[in-house]
Amino acid sequence: MSVNEQQPQLSDLPPEMLDFNILKATIPLAPRLGRLSLPGRKSILTPAFLGNTSRGAVPHISQDNFRKCTTLNGVYVALEDFIEKMPHKQPPVFQVEGEEPLRQFIALPKETLLVLGARRAPPVPSPAANTNSEVGLYTSVGFRSISSEYFAAAVRNLQPDIVVGLADIPFGQESIGTKRKDKMADRTETWMRDIIAKRKTLEKEERNFNIFAPILPIERDLQSWYLEHLVDDMAAKIHGVAIYDSFLLDGLPEELHHLPRLSFDTPATPQALLRQVNLGVDVFTVPFVTDATDAGIALDFTFPAPAKQDAESNVRQSLGVDMWRTEHALSVTSLTEGCTCYACTKHHRAYVQHLLSAKEMLGWVLIQLHNHAILDAFFAGIRNSIENGSFDNDFAAFEAYYEPALPEKTGQGPRVRGYQFKSEEGQGKVPKKNPKAYKPLMGETDRLKLQAIHGQQPNKKPEVADQIDDEALMGLVDLENMRPEEQLEALEVEDDKS
Amino acid sequence: MAPVPMPSALSFELLGKCSVTKARAATLQLPHGPVPLPIFMPVATQASLKGLTPEQLEDAGCRLCLNNTYHLGLKPGQATLDAIGGAHKFQSWPHNILTDSGGFQMVSLLKLAQVTEEGVRFLSPHDGSPMLLTPEHSISLQNSIGSDIIMQLDDVITTTSPDLARMTEAMERSVRWLDRCIQAHKYPERQNLFCIIQGGLDLDLRRKCTAEMVARDTPGIAIGGLSGGEAKDAYCKVVDTCTGLLPEKKPRYVMGIGYPEDLVVSVALGADMFDCVWPTRTARFGNAITARGVLNLRNAVYSEDFGPIEEGCRCVCCRSQEDGGLGITRAYIYHVTAKETTGAHLLTMHNVQYQLNLMRLVREAIIEDRYPAFLKEFFGKLYDDKSKYPEWAVDALRGVGVDLLSD
Numbered sequence: 043m044s045v046n047e048q049q050p051q052l053s054d055l056p057p058e059m060l061d062f063n064i065l066k067a068t069i070p071l072a073p074r075l076g077r078l079s080l081p082g083r084k085s086i087l088t089p090a091f092l093g094n095t096s097r098g099a100v101p102h103i104s105q106d107n108f109r110k111c112t113t114l115n116g117v118y119v120a121l122e123d124f125i126e127k128m129p130h131k132q133p134p135v136f137q138v139e140g141e142e143p144l145r146q147f148i149a150l151p152k153e154t155l156l157v158l159g160a161r162r163a164p165p166v167p168s169p170a171a172n173t174n175s176e177v178g179l180y181t182s183v184g185f186r187s188i189s190s191e192y193f194a195a196a197v198r199n200l201q202p203d204i205v206v207g208l209a210d211i212p213f214g215q216e217s218i219g220t221k222r223k224d225k226m227a228d229r230t231e232t233w234m235r236d237i238i239a240k241r242k243t244l245e246k247e248e249r250n251f252n253i254f255a256p257i258l259p260i261e262r263d264l265q266s267w268y269l270e271h272l273v274d275d276m277a278a279k280i281h282g283v284a285i286y287d288s289f290l291l292d293g294l295p296e297e298l299h300h301l302p303r304l305s306f307d308t309p310a311t312p313q314a315l316l317r318q319v320n321l322g323v324d325v326f327t328v329p330f331v332t333d334a335t336d337a338g339i340a341l342d343f344t345f346p347a348p349a350k351q352d353a354e355s356n357v358r359q360s361l362g363v364d365m366w367r368t369e370h371a372l373s374v375t376s377l378t379e380g381c382t383c384y385a386c387t388k389h390h391r392a393y394v395q396h397l398l399s400a401k402e403m404l405g406w407v408l409i410q411l412h413n414h415a416i417l418d419a420f421f422a423g424i425r426n427s428i429e430n431g432s433f434d435n436d437f438a439a440f441e442a443y444y445e446p447a448l449p450e451k452t453g454q455g456p457r458v459r460g461y462q463f464k465s466e467e468g469q470g471k472v473p474k475k476n477p478k479a480y481k482p483l484m485g486e487t488d489r490l491k492l493q494a495i496h497g498q499q500p501n502k503k504p505e506v507a508d509q510i511d512d513e514a515l516m517g518l519v520d521l522e523n524m525r526p527e528e529q530l531e532a533l534e535v536e537d538d539k540s
Numbered sequence: 541m542a543p544v545p546m547p548s549a550l551s552f553e554l555l556g557k558c559s560v561t562k563a564r565a566a567t568l569q570l571p572h573g574p575v576p577l578p579i580f581m582p583v584a585t586q587a588s589l590k591g592l593t594p595e596q597l598e599d600a601g602c603r604l605c606l607n608n609t610y611h612l613g614l615k616p617g618q619a620t621l622d623a624i625g626g627a628h629k630f631q632s633w634p635h636n637i638l639t640d641s642g643g644f645q646m647v648s649l650l651k652l653a654q655v656t657e658e659g660v661r662f663l664s665p666h667d668g669s670p671m672l673l674t675p676e677h678s679i680s681l682q683n684s685i686g687s688d689i690i691m692q693l694d695d696v697i698t699t700t701s702p703d704l705a706r707m708t709e710a711m712e713r714s715v716r717w718l719d720r721c722i723q724a725h726k727y728p729e730r731q732n733l734f735c736i737i738q739g740g741l742d743l744d745l746r747r748k749c750t751a752e753m754v755a756r757d758t759p760g761i762a763i764g765g766l767s768g769g770e771a772k773d774a775y776c777k778v779v780d781t782c783t784g785l786l787p788e789k790k791p792r793y794v795m796g797i798g799y800p801e802d803l804v805v806s807v808a809l810g811a812d813m814f815d816c817v818w819p820t821r822t823a824r825f826g827n828a829i830t831a832r833g834v835l836n837l838r839n840a841v842y843s844e845d846f847g848p849i850e851e852g853c854r855c856v857c858c859r860s861q862e863d864g865g866l867g868i869t870r871a872y873i874y875h876v877t878a879k880e881t882t883g884a885h886l887l888t889m890h891n892v893q894y895q896l897n898l899m900r901l902v903r904e905a906i907i908e909d910r911y912p913a914f915l916k917e918f919f920g921k922l923y924d925d926k927s928k929y930p931e932w933a934v935d936a937l938r939g940v941g942v943d944l945l946s947d
Contacts, residue, residue: 097880098872104885105866106596106856124875134844134871147875149866182879371616372623384593388632392624396587396616403591403881456881 058250060204060281062302062324066428070299071292073319073428078302080203080252083155084115088302088324089424091417092155093117094163094332097182098124098148101332102403102410102456105149111384111411113418116155118327119144120162121196125188126181136199142249144200157254157304158202159284160193163327164308167214174229177208182459190233194240201249206284206304208233209256218260226258227265234272238279252281254304259286262293273297288318311447312343312361312420316437319424330448331417335409336458337451338366338398340377341416345423346436347443358445363391365409366453370395377408383415384408398453406456547728548759549688552789558911561940562783562810565906568791570688571730572628572636575604576903577791578807580798580895581638581815586611587631589892590820591885594633599856600892601900604636604688606815609681610645618684626686638689638815640795641678641736644696644764655695657713675720679733683726691762692721694736699770707740714738714764715752722756734793736764741774743781750785760791763811767796772932776809780939783810800829800898804918805933807902808911808940819895823887826877828870829894831921837873837887845870855893857886912942919944 060080067074079085093100093114100108100117108114124144125133138147145156160177168185170178176187188196190208197205210229212218218226234255244250255272258265272280273295282302285291291303304325309315315326334341339362347359363370363377376386377394385394385408397405427436551569558564566577582589582597583606589597597605607627616630624630627637643660653662659674675693682690694717695710718735725733735753739745753761763782766775779794786792791812797803798816806814819829826838830850835842837849846869848858859865868886876883905914915937919929926945934944 097876099876099880099882102591102881104596104882104889105868106599106889107593110595134875137844138846138871146867147869147872149861149868149872152861371620374624374629384595388594392616392620393587393630393632396620396630400586400588400611400615402586402588403884404588404593406881407591407593407885459879 058203058252060252060302062282062300064300067322070294070296071321073424073433074322074324075425075428076302076324078116078155078325080155082152083203084153086115086155086325087425089319089326089428090116090324090421091326091328092157092304093414094327094329095119095148096123096162096332098150100410100414102335102406103414107384107407107411109151112414114154114414116157116325117150118157118159118163119148119202120165121158121160121188121193121200122162122165122179122181125179125196126183126186136196142201144202155204156202157204157206158197158200159206159306160188160208161213163306164329165213172210172212172229174225174232177210177233190236193233194237197237197251198240198244198248202251204252204254204282205237206254206306207237207256207280209258209284209286211256211259211286220264223258223260223264226260227268230256230258230265231268231271234276234280238276241279253279254282254284254302255280255298256284256286257290257294259290259307262290269293269295285323288321288323291321291323312345313441313444313446316345316424316440319428320433320437328417331413332410334362334448335406335413336455338364338405338409338453338455339449339451340365340394340409341413341448342378343416343420343440343444345420345440346427346432347440350443359443361444361448364449364452365391365394365405366398368395377412378416381412381415381419383412385412386415401454403456546722546733546757546759548732549728549730550732550759550791552791554789556907556909558808558906559909560912561808561915561937561942562780563807563902563906563911564788564810564812565903566791566812568812570604570636570732572634572688573603575636576900577812578803578899578902578906579604579813580803580819580899581606581813582820582892582895583608583815583817584631584633585817586615587627590824590888591881592888592892594631596856596885596889597633597892598635600889601896602635602892604638605633606638606640607631607685607687608645609639609642609678609685609691612639612685613642613681618681621684621686626684628686636689637685637687639682639685639687639691641675641691641693642673642681643678643693644795655710655713657716659693675717676724679721679724679726683731687731689732689734689760690725691734692718692736692758694718694738694764696738696765697740698768699740699765699774700768701740704742707742708745711739711745711749715749715756718753718756718758722758732759734758734760734762736762736795737782738765739778740765741770741778743777746778746781747785750782754785754787760793760813761786762793762795762813764795766794767816772802772930773935776805776932776936776939779806779809779811780936786810798895800895801919801922801930801933803895803898804902804915805936807906808915808937808942819891820888823891824878824884826873826883826887827891828873828887829891831918833922835870837870838877840874842870843874845874849873849887849890850894853890853893854897855890857890915942916944 063077065075076088077085095117124135135147166180168178168180170185170187172178176189178187193208210226277297285303285305286307288307302324305318305323308329341362343361370391373391375391389408394405394408427433549571553567556565568575568577581604582602585608587607653660659672661672678693694714697710735758737749737753739749793813794806794811797806797814798818803814826836828835828837828849850858856865857868861867905911923929929944937944
């Protein structure tokens with residue numbers, strides 16, 4: 043089944059050419075093993091996941107911790123995180139000089155694969171509808187549209203390793219009419235041709251990029267023209283496909299089967315992720331990792347699942363531990379037994395529980411590092427299982443062993459910004475995610491207490507005191523349930539009881 | 541009351557003294573390792589330094605940080621600290637910790653607090669029930685925390701208070717409370733209790749208090765009640781007066797000080813140890829401390845500034861990737877500040893490194909006996925013109941033999 047023969051050897055390839063080696067594949071719509079390699083970058087064994095960045099960083103993981111405490115070999119970056127000031131002003135990232143401006147700007151290690159797309163994963167529906175020539179984006183300062191030409195020029199400038207072609211997908215729209223679907227295919231094809239044309243214009247000394255073609259989340263016959271043209275005209279110029287609905291993988295033309303498949307079909311659970319692996323997806327962005335982190339949930343699952351202690355038992359194990367729970371307050375054990383991540387080897391549950399309840403940012407840092415380690419081990423387990431030919435059984439055992447969904451969020455997370463969360467409504471009608479941080483007419487005492495939580499001293503010298511920027515303060519910690527009186531109540535003074 | 545001779549869990553090795561000013565360089569040996577003096581101590585209020593892992597704090601060069609007794613008493617609470625075996629284990633920090641007494645927060649943050657001879661009495665804002673923090677309880681909490689340096693509970697009132705009788709009472713009470721703290725202290729052989737000199741801006745009160753406190757022979761001595769809105773020249777007079785009366789072989793800690801110019805002047809006045817939340821708090825608002833002043837990187841002018849936060853800085857953010865750093869630019873900080881928590885982490889690392897490095901340079905200059913020249917260079921960088929030098933700093937330094945305005 044291997045299609046390796048058709049591919050040139052790695053050493054023959056021009057320096058920035060992506061190579062995808064399928065190491066094990068049985069039949070279409072089955073799990074497969076591969077290796078994604080690009081000279082100068084660490085190879086990625088697939089199935090695998092990319093770090094899902096926000097404004098250039100994996101949330102809560104500063105660039106030094108990314109190097110020291112994670113094993114991520116690739117990241118996904120969204121262009122919309124960088125171009126909010128346009129059209130009034132040239133976005134700063136385009137003014138970075140030298141090699142690989144985007145990589146430099148976000149301080150990504152040289153050996154980490156950089157994948158760029160227009161929209162975040164998952165995208166927040168933009169109130170600006172796509173048009174024949176433009177795609178609506180949602181930036182941190184509101185929505186805007188960019189043209190296909192703009193996108194292509196941005197890619198050329200930013201020099202990512204891989205670019206995900208622009209797709210005309212009306213995110214957030216529940217039902218899409220047939221006419222609209224026709225348009226989706228037509229526009230996506232045009233935009234693919236634009237980016238391919240742009241790539242052709244690259245000078246010899248310019249750094250090349252690899253193009254992943256979107257496969258639209260619509261029925262095959264409604265995008266058949268597009269797919270045919272991909273195969274007939276563009277196959278040699280594309281290096282992978284981006285999947286938005288993994289159940290449509292059976293509609294993928296056979297001529298494209300050798301290409302790596304990057305999924306934007308957001309899995310809500312590890313089980314959903316396994317279902318996609320089972321359909322032959324190679325590379326994922328996994329937004330539920332950061333969602334769990336923000337909710338204070340330390341992921342706790344392995345693949346294959348451990349053997350059931352009691353075969354008769356119908357009790358399923360939780361996929362994560364809610365670190366907000368006070369039962370951890372005295373627990374000096376690691377988040378997950380045996381986990382070798384920084385958080386588990388250096389810290390314990392009691393500290394993480396304290397950090398969450400004290401709203402200290404380090405709580406999310408530690409859980410995020412842990413959750414990425416859990417996911418990394420999960421994917422290693424998947425690859426082993428495929429290798430051993432036991433994936434089907436392991437998948438079934440996993441579903442039987444674990445609860446079908448991640449635990450419900452109970453505690454407060456960091457403040458969520460408009461560009462970060464997914465709206466269920468779509469159509470630009472965004473529900474209020476963050477209740478008002480300040481209650482109106484907050485009393486002086488309350489304000490002092492609130493400031494106290496942030497270490498602000500009321501008697502600060504006025505001439506040198508910082509400007510307290512409420513927005514910045516609120517931006518990092520969600521305070522709407524901050525009730526200092528609750529904390530004060532917890533202060534036990536021994537002398538008081540007598 | 542005859543002072544009880546007190547064991548000490550530290551040793552103070554004086555390495556050098558400035559031949560002009562009162563500045564000193566020393567090494568302070570504490571239970572969790574040596575620390576260089578003069579020193580700036582970052583404040584990890586709730587057993588965490590604003591998003592940094594203990595390793596990141598260590599990498600920035602920190603070997604002594606603060607925890608706040610008031611906050612740790614609330615969360616995680618004394619029972620948890622006892623069960624886990626203290627704050628070092630709790631936050632996995634292998635180096636030294638200093639804790640305050642909790643009194644400052646009580647009084648300054650809770651308007652409802654009332655100080656009596658027993659302790660600080662306050663009404664729980666939750667249900668109005670009376671609560672009390674005594675010297676004994678403060679020490680008990682700090683014993684549970686296990687910090688390397690613990691502070692006595694003192695009667696803190698704002699330095700600008702015009703009520704001399706109240707100021708005198710507070711000073712005298714602080715002395716009595718020190719005796720109670722010494723009595724209550726369970727682990728003098730592994731935790732160093734520092735007294736705190738009170739007396740507001742009244743130099744006579746400060747002198748009296750200093751004499752009383754010095755007689756108690758605690759391992760270290762703090763000058764408290766400052767950094768509360770008083771004029772800077774009055775602040776300098778208090779520090780200068782107190783250090784003039786202190787024994788040479790003990791560390792001197794001025795509480796709540798952290799602006800770079802305050803640090804270098806206070807060192808010239810003979811102080812060794814400082815703490816302040818400002819460097820780390822201000823980082824969260826996008827403010828970067830540099831030798832040329834504080835830059836607010838949220839200002840749009842920095843959005844296209846692709847230089848490091850500070851040229852020549854050795855922090856992990858500012859060093860280039862070729863130099864083992866990250867090569868973070870001002871433009872990137874602008875891009876993430878107040879939008880991603882990582883923006884706060886990066887700038888916090890820079891600011892901590894700045895403060896610690898400043899003290900390292902101060903120390904080197906003292907050891908090489910060129911501190912007056914260092915001071916001139918420092919102010920020369922911070923202000924583009926001598927006419928902008930703050931008067932209080934010029935006056936205070938003139939008082940210890942350095943004329944910033946001369947060439």
